[in-house]
Amino acid sequence: MKPAPTPETEEEVVLEVRGLTKEFVSGKTSVLATDHVDLEVRRGEIVLLMGPSGSGKTTLLTMIGGLLRPTSGTIRIGGREITSLAESDLYEVRRHVVGFVFQVFNLLEPLSVLENVVIPLNLAGESGKDANLRARSALSDVGMSERVDFKPSSLSGGEKQRVSIARALVHDPELVLADEPTANLDSKNGYDVVVLLRDMAKTTGRTVIIVSHDHRIREIADRVLWLEDGKLSAVPETQAA
């Protein structure tokens, strides 16, 4: 089912999470979204994170991506501790280290497909012909080279997710975080996106963490983890495929 990690990738831990806790407080009520989560993910590994709704999966992903600060604990990406970074340094992490794939695609409607993909490069200071070439190449990798001038509104759900994947990869991040990437797609498009994520991870050696309820993703995952009540564990027997 899952290809074994190569000896050299076994050595290199790209993501290291220690004691990660996030508590949401609203008035007198508090909710523990993640509770002392420990996690290590190696280079080139595809990790599927499953769990019931509201179990803290997306919160964990959001914190790993530097979009949400934990209540306590640490996150290291490529050896760099990001939880203590100032906001002005966190966007550097988002620009260069992580890429996001969202359930609802989150493409910017006023921009063309090409512009949507070139944006992360522009934000990182890369523009002009080189940036456009990289964006076109990323779109070509996901089979969208014929749609570069289209507006997102004229694309199908599967096509939008492909563009979203191209945008997540264009700046060559070490870590790709995908939140329910197949949830808004039909069966065929969902499968295509799963295959695309697998190929992209294996050909480029990128680390991918996918949050999903989609059991098909198990087929491509190197490891499947279960998050429930904010705690990480092995997949329970009842959920095993």
Place this chain on the structure above:
Amino acid sequence: MVPIARRYLLFDRPRLAIAVGGVTFAVLLIVLILALYQGIYDRAGRLADAAPAALWVSQAGTSDPFHGASILPPDALEDVTNVPGVATTQPLLARTLLVGSSPNTGTSAFVMSIPEGPLQAQTSDAFGIGSPPEPGSIVLSETVAKDIGASSGDTVFLGTAPLRVERTSSLVDAAFSGVVAVSERDASAIFGHPDSYSYILVGLADGQVLEDAAAEIESRVDGTNVFTREEFADSTRQEIEEGFLPIVAVLVVVAFIVGLALIALTIYTMTIERVRDYAVLKAVGASSGQLFSVVLRQSLLIALVGYLAGSLVALLAGNVIATEIPEFATLYRWQDLSAVFVAALVMSVLAAVVPIQRISRVEPAIVFRA
């Protein structure tokens, strides 16, 4: 670079049109009000400036030619002529009266007559009258002729006195009205002070100091005020400033607020509706500064386009006003256009403040919500 600000503005064209239209209207209003004010201000002192004399002598208490009538003491001309240092004196009859196609109707006009004197021809030329009109005749400025619809050969009324229009001429216009010229005989009869002049224009001998000569005349001739030409022009303009500047200021501030409100409302609603997009931009690496710059650029673009359109329409409107309502002079000064440009920039920066504050609070984590 992807022009994000421009793309988002053009994505919602109706709203962009409303915002640009609002700023255009505000700029049009500001530029036009300033141009009208400057036009009147500039015109106000022209008559005093045009006089071929160093000093204007008026009745004591007269501040300018247009507010109230100046009636000098009967012996004033002789007394002024005898003041040491005075080289030439030219009397002048002038006051504001209604001129129209029927008695006591029509438009206000500054009525002048240049009696015989050493500077009669020179003064007539300086004011654009040309040769003094014959008794029973009147020379109309083009502004007055257009305003009351009169032309050569027509009969018009100055107050209740009927006069034949001898010709129209490019007379120097007064602050708020056109100018007409009549003969000395008619002016004396109509004004009702046949033994007195309204003003005396004074030329000085070489080497005389203006202020000293003015003080000398005032001390020797009772019941007079003496102004240098510049003082008399400034005094007229000061009347304009005091009377109109507060109103102009209020209108300009109101127009500024209207423009500001329209930009602010547009940018704010666009920002609120696109909060998720800003969160996406944050998630893919945008710094706060980059996001602020998107909002600021949108605001600046609206202000810039609105400024250009508003200024252009104001210039065109100025031409139409000059043709259709000649008593309204417009004067466009680069200083005013520059000031309005700066105001438009300030408008756009202020309009971006609240949306920027809103964006600074955007949590990028919302991008994960379905």
